[in-house]
Amino acid sequence: MARNKVRAKDLKKQRWAGIVAAILAFGMLLGLFGPNVYHAIFDNNTPVVNEQTEPQPEDYLAYYSGEVERLETYLDQTEPTIPMLLELAENYRYLVFIQQVFFEDTEAVAESRQKMASVFSTLVEMDPDSTEYRLELINLYQEMEKEDSLVEAEINELLQILREEPNILVHLSLLNLLGAMESEEKAVEEIEWLHSYLEPRYPEGFADSEESFYYAVLLGEYLGDRDMALSILNDIMLNEPEESSVYQDALGYRDYLNADNTNIDAPVVD
Numbered sequence: 001m002a003r004n005k006v007r008a009k010d011l012k013k014q015r016w017a018g019i020v021a022a023i024l025a026f027g028m029l030l031g032l033f034g035p036n037v038y039h040a041i042f043d044n045n046t047p048v049v050n051e052q053t054e055p056q057p058e059d060y061l062a063y064y065s066g067e068v069e070r071l072e073t074y075l076d077q078t079e080p081t082i083p084m085l086l087e088l089a090e091n092y093r094y095l096v097f098i099q100q101v102f103f104e105d106t107e108a109v110a111e112s113r114q115k116m117a118s119v120f121s122t123l124v125e126m127d128p129d130s131t132e133y134r135l136e137l138i139n140l141y142q143e144m145e146k147e148d149s150l151v152e153a154e155i156n157e158l159l160q161i162l163r164e165e166p167n168i169l170v171h172l173s174l175l176n177l178l179g180a181m182e183s184e185e186k187a188v189e190e191i192e193w194l195h196s197y198l199e200p201r202y203p204e205g206f207a208d209s210e211e212s213f214y215y216a217v218l219l220g221e222y223l224g225d226r227d228m229a230l231s232i233l234n235d236i237m238l239n240e241p242e243e244s245s246v247y248q249d250a251l252g253y254r255d256y257l258n259a260d261n262t263n264i265d266a267p268v269v270d
Contacts, residue, residue, distance in 0.1 A: 042231040057102035064095045068115075082126060089136075092116035107142050113144055131170040134158045139177065151181075159190070166197060175222065191222045202232065209236045209246045213253070218255055230257055 055063075071088040092112050099108040108208035117140040123133040138154045155174070162171050171194055178187035198215040201207040207215060212232050233254040240247040 037156055045144055057098060061095075061098050061103070064091050064098060067091045068095060080122065081127075083125065085123050085126075089116055089119045089123070092119065110144070113140055116140060117144065129161055129165070131158060131165070131167045133160070135170050135173055135177075138174075142177065142181065153188075155183075163193070168194070168198070172214055172217060191218070194218055195223060209240050209244075209250075212236055213246055213249055216250070217253065220253070226257055230254060233257075 015034070033090065047118055047175055068088065068091050071084065071091065075084060075088065096109055096112045096116065099105045099112060117137060119139060120133055120137040124137055127133060134154060135158060138151060138158065141151045141154065155178075158170075158174065162174075171190065175187055175190055175194075178184075178190065193216060198207065198211070198218060202212055202215050212237055216229040216236075217234040219225040233250045236250040237254070240250070242248075
């Protein structure tokens with residue numbers, strides 16, 4: 001079977017990664033306004049007018065600023081651990097979101113991103129083989145517009161690890177970033193590598209449902225093989241319970257591929 005090839009100029013036409021990012025952002029928003037934070041803001045010492053009282057952006061800003069200060073103070077007094085650093089990074093992530101969306105405070109956003117990057121840099125030092133930490137750091141460097149040489153060095157290090165210990169979700173996320181960075185040659189190279197890695201795993205039964213889903217995304221987004229992607233998604237939905245996350249992911253992507261407008265910017269396969 002001839003391998004499909006994606007043309008470099010089609011890389012920025014892929015939209016599924018953007019949809020996933022929007023879903024993740026919505027999930028973060030739900031977490032941000034979740035009951036645990038609600039009760040933390042309106043503790044026993046805070047008068048609540050009624051059960052429908054909603055915290056305001058200033059309340060969330062104060063809460064997450066306080067959490068960051070508490071964690072940083074604790075880390076100044078003890079040996080840092082990965083779980084504690086991850087908690088600090090997560091609070092910085094929420095803080096950036098609030099500062100950006102509700103207050104448009106570019107200075108505060110830049111400062112919080114810098115501190116979050118420092119946290120992930122420490123995490124990379126503590127666990128150099130973690131592809132997730134490196135990907136987070138690369139994303140932050142890109143958002144902070146760090147020099148190209150620094151970003152490229154981190155990308156090359158990440159790719160070396162991914163070739164030895166594949167993590168398909170991280171690899172796909174990196175593809176989306178490479179497309180945004182207009183690193184077309186490197187992106188095409190990684191698309192072809194991922195295809196050569198995943199292509200034999202699906203029919204031979206080595207790929208589980210989650211990996212099969214990522215293979216379908218690769219085919220549908222970057223290789224223009226919509227029919228094969230749909231076939232894989234249907235197989236996943238036949239074998240997974242409806243309540244499982246991978247079933248819901250497959251359903252969402254199948255609906256996306258079947259939408260009337262999905263073929264407008266479909267990549268051309270050589």
